[in-house]
Amino acid sequence: MPAKTILITGASSGIGAALARAYAGAGVTLLLWGRDEKRLDAVAVDCRARGAVVAIQVFDLRDAAGFAGLLAEAPALDIAIFNAGLGGSAPADVLAETPEAARALAEVNFTAPVVGANVIAGAMAARGAGHIVLVGSITESFPLPMAPTYAATKAGLKMFAEALGIRMARHGVKVTLVSPGFIDTPMSRKVIEPKPFLISAEAAAAIIVRKIEAGARTIVVPWQFAVIRGFANLLPRALLRAILSRV
Numbered sequence: 254m255p256a257k258t259i260l261i262t263g264a265s266s267g268i269g270a271a272l273a274r275a276y277a278g279a280g281v282t283l284l285l286w287g288r289d290e291k292r293l294d295a296v297a298v299d300c301r302a303r304g305a306v307v308a309i310q311v312f313d314l315r316d317a318a319g320f321a322g323l324l325a326e327a328p329a330l331d332i333a334i335f336n337a338g339l340g341g342s343a344p345a346d347v348l349a350e351t352p353e354a355a356r357a358l359a360e361v362n363f364t365a366p367v368v369g370a371n372v373i374a375g376a377m378a379a380r381g382a383g384h385i386v387l388v389g390s391i392t393e394s395f396p397l398p399m400a401p402t403y404a405a406t407k408a409g410l411k412m413f414a415e416a417l418g419i420r421m422a423r424h425g426v427k428v429t430l431v432s433p434g435f436i437d438t439p440m441s442r443k444v445i446e447p448k449p450f451l452i453s454a455e456a457a458a459a460i461i462v463r464k465i466e467a468g469a470r471t472i473v474v475p476w477q478f479a480v481i482r483g484f485a486n487l488l489p490r491a492l493l494r495a496i497l498s499r500v
């Protein structure tokens with residue numbers, strides 16, 4: 254791996270931790286951010302053992318202004334991976350999501366990556382190089398009745414990634430959207446419904462890193478969800494809504 258400085262948010266768990274370990278190696282500097290210091294430390298120890306230089310930052314992304322300030326002070330980044338996210342579905346026996354849960358989802362899954370990516374995009378554009386990676390979800394394409402806010406945050410992130418990618422292209426900055434299906438992490442372990450095509454966080458990270466390095470603009474992992482989304486997009490919207498209303 255050539256010398257690189259890489260920021261990963263949500264590096265204390267799941268996909269973010271697996272991405273950190275996958276990128277760790279000689280010449281790589283990792284800035285690993287999360288809330289849980291103990292788990293973040295454990296990931297840092299593994300990454301250092303693989304030869305990376307690691308700095309950890311314990312931070313709650315719900316403080317968007319503080320996040321922007323910290324990022325503005327960060328060293329020049331080759332890759333910024335905005336991966337941190339909250340899962341969340343509303344139980345069928347409640348009428349709607351709580352305002353607190355909806356706000357937390359919006360802040361962590363949408364506001365933080367959008368604010369952060371804008372800060373980093375400006376710095377990368379000024380240097381004429383860099384790569385921003387936003388971790389969304391395949392739910393961005395499905396109006397899931399069990400998770401309206403989660404699906405909406407990810408749909409918003411998808412639009413943001415595409416628009417930012419067009420805006421940044423002339424400045425030498427790449428933007429990639431990662432859309433996971435089911436990846437085996439603490440977040441997905443809370444889902445009690447069947448999880449088709451589930452793969453490990455390590456397998457997902459290996460695919461994501463390979464495709465980021467190849468310059469992919471969009472990454473669906475595992476690939477089967479790209480096929481499912483393709484079929485769903487062929488359905489009349491009313492039929493898709495009718496199917497989802499029975500889920």
Ligand SMILES: NC(=O)c1ccc[n+]([C@@H]2O[C@H](COP(=O)([O-])OP(=O)(O)OC[C@H]3O[C@@H](n4cnc5c(N)ncnc54)[C@H](OP(=O)(O)O)[C@@H]3O)[C@@H](O)[C@H]2O)c1
Pocket residue numbers: 262263264265266267268269286287288289290292312313314315336337338339340361388389390391432433434435436437438439440441
């Ligand atoms: N796993 C899947 O099947 C799946 C599917 C689709 C999309 N995704 C997306 O993939 C990304 C990673 O998810 P994961 O499955 O790896 O989940 P995870 O294991 O629960 O990890 C989530 C990460 O986000 C961090 N985070 C959450 N809230 C935060 C906050 N307020 N401030 C700072 N950090 C915060 C967590 O930090 P702490 O643990 O330190 O609190 C943790 O490092 C998310 O964006 C998720 O939406 C996952």
